[in-house]
Amino acid sequence: MSNVYTIVVVDDHPLFREGVARSLNEADFFEVVGECGCAEDAFDLVETHLPDIVCLDISMPGGGINAARRINATFPTVKIVMLTVSEADENVSDALEAGASGYILKGIGAAQLVEALSSVASGQSYISPDLAVRLLTVATNNTTKKPEHPIDNLTRREEQILQLVANGLSNKEVGAALDLQEKTIKHYMTNILQKLHVRNRVEAALLARDRGLSDSV
Structure with missing residues (x-):
């Protein structure tokens, strides 16, 4: 891959954030241009660098979903990926509604993370497989339910x-x-x-x- 995609990594756990940044910088086609640990700083970094992708944790000061909404509304060209431990259906739905193109669980390995972010960078969406299957099941069940009075x-x-x-x-x-x-x-x-x-x-x-x-x- 010849393109180099710029990324901002946002997580309030420094060791995890630094590990993600290191793994991405070691890949030939990613460059981490900023790191921070809260929603407000995330917006400022995106405004400063206008990266290709911003990776957001959900459980951080200011809230990752709130950050996603604000970033998506102001910088629609920046692709948003949630990198989180939360498997809650409502968090997945809220993230996608907020404009996220990816939802990745933190248990993922470095190689898989690079692959997932590469998919998002190229214009595709990515949801961790287990979550994708569950969301599809919920959506199918919802279409068969009788409308609520x-x-x-x-x-x-x-x-x-x-x-x-x-x-x-x-x-x-x-x-x-x-x-x-x-x-x-x-x-x-x-x-x-x-x-x-x-x-x-x-x-x-x-x-x-x-x-x-x-x-x-």
């Missing part, structure tokens, strides 16, 4: 209140039925309307009837 997001108390409203009771009457103050019911109704994404209690009642909540208390 808005009312499923309500708490049991909110369902009770909505059910009474759908049966034609006023806020005052609902409060009396549940031994709650009328102003408390108003607060609940405001929250219910927001959760259901409807404009008024009539539309909420229609959703409740569609869900079968208006038959009995």
Whole structure:
């Protein structure tokens, strides 16, 4: 490979960070142009060097995901790779949504790291194989699930209140039925309307009837 790709390495553990930088500098086609241990310094280094790739840890001061979002928004040409111990699905999803092109687990060997970063540098995406299989499984399962009804997001108390409203009771009457103050019911109704994404209690009642909540208390 004739190109030399510049990299900024960000991790709050100096020994690990230095080891990664050393491994990359020993490869013929990478040059580490900056190292640091927090999100704020990561942004400054990217702004200064405009590297081809920035490697970010997730668990560092300022947060790697936050750094990824900021870098991606300001320097979209810089490819972002998360280099982390976290295998949590939400971290992988958040990183990809933040603009990361790669998600690599820290247990990877030096040769594999160079190979993964080479893929990202050439315009491809890379996710550690075990995580990729799991994400694919989750995505497949999600496409086969029945779409969630808005009312499923309500708490049991909110369902009770909505059910009474759908049966034609006023806020005052609902409060009396549940031994709650009328102003408390108003607060609940405001929250219910927001959760259901409807404009008024009539539309909420229609959703409740569609869900079968208006038959009995």
